[in-house]
Every structure is written in C-alpha cells, then in structure tokens.
Amino acid sequence: MQVSALTKSFGERVLFENISFGIAEGQRIGLIAANGTGKTTLLNIIAGHMDYDSGEVVFRRDLSVGYLEQDPRFPAGLTVLEACFHGQNEIVRTIARYEQALARNDTAAIDGLLARMEALGAWDFEQRAKQILTRLRIADLEQRVETLSGGQLKRVALAAALIVEPDLLILDEPTNHLDLEMTEWLEEYLAGRRMSLLMVTHDRYFLDRVCNEIIEIDDRRLYSYKGNYSYYLEKRQERLDAADATVARMKNLYRRELEWIRRTPSARSGKAKYRIDAFQDIKDKAHTRRSEETVQLDVRQTYIGKKIFEAQHLCKRFGDRVILDDFSYLFSRYEKMGIVGNNGTGKSTFIKILLGLETADSGTIDIGETVRFGYYSQQGMEFAPQARVIDIVTAIAEHITLSDGKQISASQLLTRFLFSPQAQYDYVAKLSGGERRRLYLCTILMSNPNFLVLDEPTNDLDIRTLNVLEEYLSAFSGCLIVVSHDRYFMDKVADHLLVFNGQGNIRDFPGSYTDYRTWRKEQEAAAAQGAAKTVKPAAVAPTTASKPKERVKGKLSFNEKREFERLEAEIPELEAEKAALETEMSSGTLSTEELIAKSERIAALIEEIDAKSMRWLELSEL
Numbered sequence: 001m002q003v004s005a006l007t008k009s010f011g012e013r014v015l016f017e018n019i020s021f022g023i024a025e026g027q028r029i030g031l032i033a034a035n036g037t038g039k040t041t042l043l044n045i046i047a048g049h050m051d052y053d054s055g056e057v058v059f060r061r062d063l064s065v066g067y068l069e070q071d072p073r074f075p076a077g078l079t080v081l082e083a084c085f086h087g088q089n090e091i092v093r094t095i096a097r098y099e100q101a102l103a104r105n106d107t108a109a110i111d112g113l114l115a116r117m118e119a120l121g122a123w124d125f126e127q128r129a130k131q132i133l134t135r136l137r138i139a140d141l142e143q144r145v146e147t148l149s150g151g152q153l154k155r156v157a158l159a160a161a162l163i164v165e166p167d168l169l170i171l172d173e174p175t176n177h178l179d180l181e182m183t184e185w186l187e188e189y190l191a192g193r194r195m196s197l198l199m200v201t202h203d204r205y206f207l208d209r210v211c212n213e214i215i216e217i218d219d220r221r222l223y224s225y226k227g228n229y230s231y232y233l234e235k236r237q238e239r240l241d242a243a244d245a246t247v248a249r250m251k252n253l254y255r256r257e258l259e260w261i262r263r264t265p266s267a268r269s270g271k272a273k274y275r276i277d278a279f280q281d282i283k284d285k286a287h288t289r290r291s292e293e294t295v296q297l298d299v300r301q302t303y304i305g306k307k308i309f310e311a312q313h314l315c316k317r318f319g320d321r322v323i324l325d326d327f328s329y330l331f332s333r334y335e336k337m338g339i340v341g342n343n344g345t346g347k348s349t350f351i352k353i354l355l356g357l358e359t360a361d362s363g364t365i366d367i368g369e370t371v372r373f374g375y376y377s378q379q380g381m382e383f384a385p386q387a388r389v390i391d392i393v394t395a396i397a398e399h400i401t402l403s404d405g406k407q408i409s410a411s412q413l414l415t416r417f418l419f420s421p422q423a424q425y426d427y428v429a430k431l432s433g434g435e436r437r438r439l440y441l442c443t444i445l446m447s448n449p450n451f452l453v454l455d456e457p458t459n460d461l462d463i464r465t466l467n468v469l470e471e472y473l474s475a476f477s478g479c480l481i482v483v484s485h486d487r488y489f490m491d492k493v494a495d496h497l498l499v500f501n502g503q504g505n506i507r508d509f510p511g512s513y514t515d516y517r518t519w520r521k522e523q524e525a526a527a528a529q530g531a532a533k534t535v536k537p538a539a540v541a542p543t544t545a546s547k548p549k550e551r552v553k554g555k556l557s558f559n560e561k562r563e564f565e566r567l568e569a570e571i572p573e574l575e576a577e578k579a580a581l582e583t584e585m586s587s588g589t590l591s592t593e594e595l596i597a598k599s600e601r602i603a604a605l606i607e608e609i610d611a612k613s614m615r616w617l618e619l620s621e622l
Contacts, residue, residue, distance in 0.1 A: 006055035019222035028197040033217035035434030066166035072157035151177030171199035204488040296416035297472040304450035307368035314363035325504030336480040338494025345502035374449025385429035433460040450478035458486040
C-alpha cells in the first residue's frame with residue numbers, strides 16, 4: 001500500500017499536507033501525533049471511509065484490508081456472532097457467494113468457490129470468531145449489539161477485524177476497553193501473525209513490543225523512524241536537536257548577511273547577485289520557530305490535612321458476584337495508589353463507593369474535612385454537542401488560581417490546555433475524542449482538588465499529553481487513586497497497587513505494575529511446576545461414532561458444514577465426560593446422592609450422544 005502527496009483540510013484548518021509513505025509486507029507501523037492533528041482522519045482515508053483534498057492512496061490489487069474504528073457501529077438487530085460476520089471483507093463476500101450458488105444449485109460456481117473458501121480458511125471462520133471472542137471475554141454470542149456497552153462493542157469490532165486475518169490490519173486505539181491481561185494477549189496474537197499493521201494507540205508498551213516502525217505527523221509533515229517506540233524517542237530528540245542547531249547557525253549567518261546587505265549599494269554588480277537572492281531564504285530559515293506545544297497543568301492544589309479517609313469492613317456484592325469482602329484500609333497523606341484487575345472485577349464500583357456515588361452493603365467510610373475530590377470518570381463528562389468550549393469552562397469559573405497564586409481567565413486556562421483562541425469558540429461536536437478528553441481533564445483540575453481519583457484517564461489522550469500528565473501526577477502534593485490499563489502510565493505514577501481478582505479479595509502489592517507482573521509470572525510458573533508433579537495424564541476416551549475417511553463438501557451449505565464440524569468436536573467431548581462419570585461411579589467413594597446425580601447425568605449424556613451421532617450421520621451422507 002502506498003500513500004502519495006496526501007493533503008487533507010477542514011475549511012481553513014490543514015491537518016496534513018503532501019505526506020507520503022508506504023506499508024510493505026510484514027511492516028508494523030505505529031502512527032503518533034497530537035490530538036486533533038488528523039490521526040483518525042488519516043486512518044479513515046486509507047480505509048476508504050473519508051475523502052481527501054489531493055494525492056492518492058494505492059493498494060496492491062489482491063490486498064485484503066481490515067479496519068478497527070475508534071468508535072465502531074453495527075446495524076441494530078445483529079447478534080454478537082453475526083456482527084463478526086458483518087462487513088465487506090473477502091471471506092464474508094466469498095461465503096455469501098457460496099450460499100447464493102447453493103441456492104441456485106450452480107454446480108460450476110460451487111466448485112470454484114469451494115477452492116476459494118479452502119484457500120481463505122472460511123470453513124474455520126466461526127470457530128476462530130468464538131475463540132477470539134472468548135479471549136476478549138464476550139461470552140453471550142446471541143446478545144444483540146444494541147444492548148452492548150461501548151467497551152463490549154469495541155471488543156466485538158476488534159474480534160471482527162482479527163478473525164479475517166487480513167493482509168493489512170488498521171487499528172485505531174485497539175487497547176481502549178481492554179484490561180491488562182487482554183492487552184498482553186493481543187500483543188502475543190499480533191506478534192504471531194504475518195499481517196502488516198498500521199495502528200494508532202496511546203499504549204507505549206504496546207507500541208514498543210508490536211511495532212517495528214513509527215511515523216509521526218508534526219506540523220503537517222510526516223517523519224518516519226525505522227524502529228520501535230524507544231528508538232523513536234531517541235531519534236526524534238536527535239532530529240529536534242539538529243533542527244535547533246540548524247536554526248542557530250542560520251541566525252548567525254543571517255546577522256552577517258544583513259550587515260553585508262545594509263552596507264552594500266543596491267546597484268552592486270551581478271557578480272554577487274546570488275548572495276542577495278539567497279538572503280531571503282536565509283532569513284526564512286533563521287526565523288523558523290519550532291512549535292513544541294504541551295499542556296500546562298499548573299493549577300493550584302488546596303491544602304490537605306493529615307486525616308484523609310478510612311474504610312472499615314466494606315462489603316459489596318451484585319447477586320453472586322462479590323466486589324468487596326470485609327475490606328478495610330487507612331489512606332495516608334500523599335499516597336499514590338494504582339488499582340488493577342480484569343474487566344468486571346469491580347474497580348469502578350469500588351471507586352464510586354469511596355466517593356459516595358455507590359452504597360456499600362455494609363461497612364463505613366470516614367473522610368477528612370480538608371479532602372477535596374477531583375473525579376475523572378471512565379465515561380467522561382457528557383458535553384452538549386452544540387455547546388462551545390469556552391462556555392463549558394466559564395460555566396464552572398470565570399477565573400482560575402494557579403499554583404503560584406496568580407489568577408488567569410478561563411480563556412487563558414484553555415490556551416494552556418492547547419485550545420487556541422479560535423478553537424475555544426468551536427462547538428464540542430467538532431472536537432476529536434482526545435480533545436474532548438483534554439477538555440474534561442481541564443474541568444476537573446480547575447476546581448483545585450487535593451485528592452484526584454482518575455478512572456481510565458489515558459483513553460484517547462495523545463502521548464505528549466500523557467507525558468505531561470505523568471509529570472504532573474508524580475509531583476502532585478495531594479493524594480491519588482488511578483485505575484488504568486495503561487501499563488506505562490501505571491509504572492510512572494503509582495507507588496503501590498490494589499489488585500482485584502473478582503472474588504472480593506483485594507491484594508495490596510508494594511511495587512509497580514511491572515514488578516507485579518514479574519511476581520505473578522513467577523507464582524504461575526511455580527504453581528504449574530507443582531501441578532505437573534502431582535497430576536497424572538488422563539486417558540483419552542474412545543469415540544463410538546465411525547467417521548468416513550473423506551467427506552464430500554460440495555452439497556453442504558456453509559451452515560451445515562459448520563454444524564458438521566461442531567458435531568465432530570462435541571461428540572468426543574460428551575463421550576469423554578460419560579467415561580469419566582462411569583469411572584467415578586465405580587470408585588466406591590460416592591454417597592448415595594452423588595451416585596443418583598451422576599447416574600441421571602449419564603442417562604442425559606447417552607440421549608444427547610445418540611441425537612448428535614444421528615445428526616452427524618445425516619450430514620455425512622450428504
């Protein structure tokens with residue numbers, strides 16, 4: 001795939017101009033740029049979802065492309081599994097043509113499509129979808145997509161992009177809404193595939209471990225770095241230092257040439273005309289200014305006393321799911337706590353209980369009088385699309401106090417958060433996802449909190465803003481609780497971790513997230529080694545259904561073929577369960593109640609095996 005001289009603007013706002021780059025087979029490219037400078041727009045253009053002003057995007061003729069959007073949408077009424085089959089990729093189109101040929105009984109078309117489906121691996125499509133959805137913790141495959149949360153929808157869309165295994169996979173913030181375990185699985189999954197990648201992500205560890213090239217859009221231009229994120233940081237700084245040195249040399253040269261121009265008659269002979277002609281170019285280079293804009297988070301923090309808060313014997317559950325089980329904790333002054341755990345283990349619920357937004361089943365929380373919370377929620381603030389940026393901030397306060405005691409206006413504060421005077425009068429609907437998050441962070445900090453509670457603050461923020469936020473939090477003289485799936489961010493800001501396991505037991509780990517993962521892997525390895533010494537290999541249960549050596553697939557529909565393969569997998573599993581129950585019943589160690597229960601289960605298994613075997617035989621005869 002090749003992008004040549006691409007330019008895109010919205011009105012007077014130019015996002016990028018005459019940028020060119022290519023993606024070769026096996027390349028894994030990470031795209032980095034500040035919020036609002038066109039990352040998602042560029043991905044949409046390459047995926048064919050958006051027009052551009054000039055230039056061209058050229059694909060290899062037989063290239064298959066998969067795209068994970070930042071905010072995916074599916075038609076209402078689809079189930080989760082159907083959503084994975086929804087799309088215009090080559091596998092889905094081939095399956096549709098195969099089903100149509102079957103309906104017409106077009107033997108010639110069926111023969112050709114059979115070979116194509118074998119080449120694409122279409123027969124394994126559903127099984128691959130189920131495996132990936134399971135790893136992404138989407139359990140109910142019949143659930144309608146309109147009932148899914150935003151995070152669940154993003155994971156379904158990620159599964160849909162992965163299962164087709166395209167030649168080029170384009171990912172826009174793939175780690176958003178993934179917990180740490182899922183993110184690490186995705187790293188391993190992508191590392192084991194040969195597909196080319198183009199991705200936008202704020203997860204710097206993910207960039208480091210997955211990408212082998214970084215491209216950066218800076219000041220409308222594109223720069224390429226042949227290495228991972230760590231290499232990019234090193235070489236980018238070298239580029240900036242070299243540019244600064246060039247400007248310094250040009251300034252010295254400009255002063256000399258300006259002096260020469262002033263003392264030289266305008267009618268000087270043509271012999272030195274080249275020097276006069278070059279003067280304007282020297283002047284332009286000498287006055288080049290590198291705009292390295294960063295967010296300035298220097299708002300004042302109010303005083304916090306010695307008493308922070310104390311939680312005693314907190315309990316919380318939702319049905320059978322236990323969130324807290326007799327949890328007690330005394331929060332100390334200046335403490336910086338990270339909270340980690342898989343999705344659904346209760347991290348956000350725990351925070352809401354501490355803030356009084358959710359009620360515990362039992363237990364008490366005692367909060368100090370000087371504590372002033374600043375809560376950055378995972379959902380973010382719901383801004384009205386037709387509200388202007390400046391109106392949102394002035395509705396909270398007209399003037400804001402900085403850390404040095406000075407007061408600035410709401411407009412000046414927005415400028416420090418990288419909203420230009422022109423952008424301050426834009427409507428919220430025009431902001432990118434990262435710009436909305438930056439505006440939300442501004443509204444949180446302008447209230448001068450001394451206890452920050454941040455639930456997934458890194459989603460959609462660009463890396464430069466994350467670097468500034470990390471520095472601000474490291475120097476923050478109040479208290480901090482942060483929930484994040486961004487491993488780099490957690491390593492930078494948290495002194496220790498509360499680890500949620502989903503069963504109400506919370507471990508206080510004294511170290512960084514990297515320390516915790518190292519410890520956990522050591523524990524898992526030790527447990528696996530111990531289990532290997534005590535567990536004997538189980539005997540393989542025989543199967544009773546005789547299978548033909550070769551089956552004819554030409555007369556099976558795609559759904560029948562999938563059913564046939566499911567039965568081949570399910571029948572041996574049921575027979576293995578039946579054999580295990582028979583072994584237990586003959587052991588002589590079961591009570592009367594257990595014998596009756598297992599006997600009833602064996603009878604149900606025999607009936608189910610007979611029904612499935614009969615259906616398998618029907619399909620095999622086709």
